[in-house]
Amino acid sequence: MKNFKTINKNITLIGMPGSGKTSIGREIAKILSLPFYDIDEYIENKEKETVSTIFLKGEDYFRKLESEAIEAVSKNCPSIISTGGGSVKVSSNMEVLKRNSVILFINRPLENIINDIDISGRPLLADGTSRLYKLYEERYHLYKKYSDIEILNDQDFNMTVNKIIELLHILL
Structure with missing residues (x-):
């Protein structure tokens, strides 16, 4: 197997809110000893809001803040980047990320998301879970379009992380 010390690309995670991007990203970063950036957290720290x-x-x-954060974070290569669910709505975000990233679409069944997430901290889901279905319809084709790999996150967390690590061994 290839040694991960030769990674020269970012690994960027895209997907719906609640799909597991941040949790999976943190774990992959830990395993690969790479820096981890969550775009929403980056914005909150920078804006102090x-x-x-x-x-x-x-x-x-x-x-606009999200695009600035993506531009800044993507320069820290190699790293693991967890984007916000709507990052794919701005094509220039994806162009910036595509330059030096392998992009993974973390696709989690909506029923799993609905059963697990706390929507109170997610502004686009403030109107309830029906909004999640609408967002999925709006964004699914974008996730497919911009991703290099689709990972179905419908198993145990560790199984999903291990599946990603195995794929990255092959790809990188």
């Missing part, structure tokens, strides 16, 4: 508070200023304002 929560994503929910930032969203009160408008989604366009948030997307």
Whole structure:
């Protein structure tokens, strides 16, 4: 197997809110001894406000901050990057990430997301879980379009992480 010390690309995770991008990303970063960046956390730390508070200023304002964060973080190569669920809505975000990333679509069944996530901290889901289905319809084709690999996250957490690590051994 290839030694991961030769990784020269970022590993970027895209997918729906609640799909497991952050948890999976943190674990992969730990296993590979790479820095981890969660775009929403990066924005919150930089702005000293929560994503929910930032969203009160408008989604366009948030997307601008998100694009700036993606541009900055993607330069820290190699690293693991967990994007916000809506990052794919801005094509320039994906162009920036495609330059030096392997992009993984973490595809988790909506029923699993609904049963697990706390929607209170997710501004786009404030109207309830029916909004999740609408977001999925809007974004699914974008996740497919921009991803290099699709990972179905419908198993045990460790099994999903191990499946990703095995795929990365093959790819990188």
